[in-house]
Amino acid sequence: MPRSVGFKYLFEKRPELKIAIFAGKGGLGKTTSSAALSYKLSSMGKRVLCFSTDPQASLSDIFEKDLFGKGEIEISKNLYVLEIDADKRIKEYVDSIRQKIKDMYKIEEIPREVEDYIESAVAEPAMYESAVYDAMLDVVSQNKYDFYVFDMPPFGHGIRMVAMADILSKWVDKITEARRQAYEYEKVASRLKREKYTEREDQLLKELESIRDRIVGFSRLITDPKGTAFTMVLIPEKMAIVDTEKALKMFEELGLRMSGVVVNQVYPPAILEDPRAPEYLKKRVEAQKPFLREIYEKFENLILAIIPMLRREPRGLEMIEAVAKELWESTITLDDLEAISKR
Amino acid sequence: MKEKMYIEYLFMLMTIGDMMGIPLLPPYYTLRLLPYMVPNIKGWKLRMLRERDFTDIVTG
Numbered sequence: 001m002p003r004s005v006g007f008k009y010l011f012e013k014r015p016e017l018k019i020a021i022f023a024g025k026g027g028l029g030k031t032t033s034s035a036a037l038s039y040k041l042s043s044m045g046k047r048v049l050c051f052s053t054d055p056q057a058s059l060s061d062i063f064e065k066d067l068f069g070k071g072e073i074e075i076s077k078n079l080y081v082l083e084i085d086a087d088k089r090i091k092e093y094v095d096s097i098r099q100k101i102k103d104m105y106k107i108e109e110i111p112r113e114v115e116d117y118i119e120s121a122v123a124e125p126a127m128y129e130s131a132v133y134d135a136m137l138d139v140v141s142q143n144k145y146d147f148y149v150f151d152m153p154p155f156g157h158g159i160r161m162v163a164m165a166d167i168l169s170k171w172v173d174k175i176t177e178a179r180r181q182a183y184e185y186e187k188v189a190s191r192l193k194r195e196k197y198t199e200r201e202d203q204l205l206k207e208l209e210s211i212r213d214r215i216v217g218f219s220r221l222i223t224d225p226k227g228t229a230f231t232m233v234l235i236p237e238k239m240a241i242v243d244t245e246k247a248l249k250m251f252e253e254l255g256l257r258m259s260g261v262v263v264n265q266v267y268p269p270a271i272l273e274d275p276r277a278p279e280y281l282k283k284r285v286e287a288q289k290p291f292l293r294e295i296y297e298k299f300e301n302l303i304l305a306i307i308p309m310l311r312r313e314p315r316g317l318e319m320i321e322a323v324a325k326e327l328w329e330s331t332i333t334l335d336d337l338e339a340i341s342k343r
Numbered sequence: 344m345k346e347k348m349y350i351e352y353l354f355m356l357m358t359i360g361d362m363m364g365i366p367l368l369p370p371y372y373t374l375r376l377l378p379y380m381v382p383n384i385k386g387w388k389l390r391m392l393r394e395r396d397f398t399d400i401v402t403g
Contacts, residue, residue, distance in 0.1 A: 094374065101378045113384050117377065121370035130371030204379045211372045 003334035006305050007037060007327055010229060010259065018227040019140065022262070023152040025243060028233045029264035029307065034151035035062045036323040041147050042079035043324075049080045049139060052151040053132050059083050059151070064316055076317065082139065086131045093131070094122055129153065137218045165219035166254070172212035179205055229259035231304060236266060236291035245298065260304035263295055266332055267309050269340050293341035296334075306332040 011017060020037055022030040031052060038050035049072065052059045059081050060067045067073055069085030098110055098118070110118070121127060132153055140148055183205065222228060232247055234240040244261060251258045267285040271277045295303075307326045310319070 090371075093371075097374050097377060101381055104378050105381060111381065111384075114377065114381055117384070118374065121374055124370045126369050127371055130369045134371065200379060204376065207375055207379070211375060214372070 004329065005303050005334060006329035007040070008329050010304055014226070014229070016226045017229055018146070019148045019150065019221065019224070020229045020231060021150045021152055021222060022231050022233055023247070024233040025240065028235050028240060029262070030233050031059060031062060031151045032320075032323055033231075033233055033262055033264070033307075033327060034149045035059060035320050036327045038079055038081075038147075038149045039076075039317070039320050040324040040328050041149075042076065045078065046146040047078045047080070047144075048147045048149060049082060049145040050149045050151070051136060051139060052081075052083045053086055053135075053153050062315055062320060080145065084132070084135050086128050086135070089135060090122060090127055090131050094118060133218050134214065137214060137221060140221055141217070165215050165222075169212055169215045169219060172208060172215060176205065176208045176212060179208060223256055225257065230256075231259050231262060233262045233264055234295070235264050236288040236295060238291065241291060241294055241298070248302075258302070260302040261299050262305045262307065262327070263292075263299075263303060264307045265309045266292065266306050268332060269336055289340055292337055296337040296341045300334065303334065303337075306330040306337070308332060 020034075022034045022037075024030050034050055034052065038048045042048045050059065058068065060083060063075050063081060065073070065075070067081050067083040069083070069088055072080045072082045075081050101110055101114065102108065136150060139145075222230060230251075232244050234244045248258060267281070267288055269285065271281055271285050305327045307323060308331065310323070
């Protein structure tokens, strides 16, 4: 029996899965994998939402339709795609904060110190990340779909946020506690002013708790051992292998489990046997060998799927269907990889 | 009264401390707290700067 891989086996083992996350550097096939898995699951009758943010290697290109910032769009039966415009989202969010300040203090202009603060906050790269994660949590909380596939933005490994979420939730707990203590003193200290004052304090406490809930909610969303499969996509190249190892180590340190890896852009070893295959292609197969060996030795038990190098760019439903087939049940088996690594 | 004030400042430091170069909460979420902090912002910033000067004197 050949040792076959594919998402089919993952879903057989984990029937409660509701979320799949694809992480890894840009250009390795995250968006393609996300689209392919979404397509496959939707064709099996599940209502699927495929979520992406990246305007570069985009779902718009793959599905050959302008989806960016357009909301949830139905591509084919049961397959919905959401490509969020994070910058627009941030702008709307910040405007709502400005409006809240104006309403609260009945002022026309935002004080300069406050405006300075807002502008420096918006300029932070973390702002973009947070906005994306917030959007992810939003779609999952709405619970409109049977399955969610997330194409993680290509920064910070997508894992840093797990660590961040954990630390942050602790911080917010601390802040909430400090605020509560301040509130207790307030009660004793200023009975006269109390009524008007505490109303705002209560709102603030609620706001803090809601922030904590978002952070904890997000952390649960992506680390849920039952419902979520966190997957990294890599290709047979040194840098991708190193990155995946680093990510695995980070996962371990956080006490989390990565569901596995997808090995993309693998030249089928049969090319070497084919007398009609051009020489340059054979050279490429040879060049991949040491990296495939390394992948096999380091990640053998983690490999979820092996996707062969495609003849052309993965665009359009037809190509996505081809990738989906390989992702679901890979033609290249673990035995093939082992054979390569022994050669 | 004084103790209460310190807790207030601690809270301010934790939430919008990144104004002083000590980011603790992601700015996306501190922005949600900003409206409540508006009256405190100016005085708080001055106080923090004063305390930093004091530390400089002691350690320097």
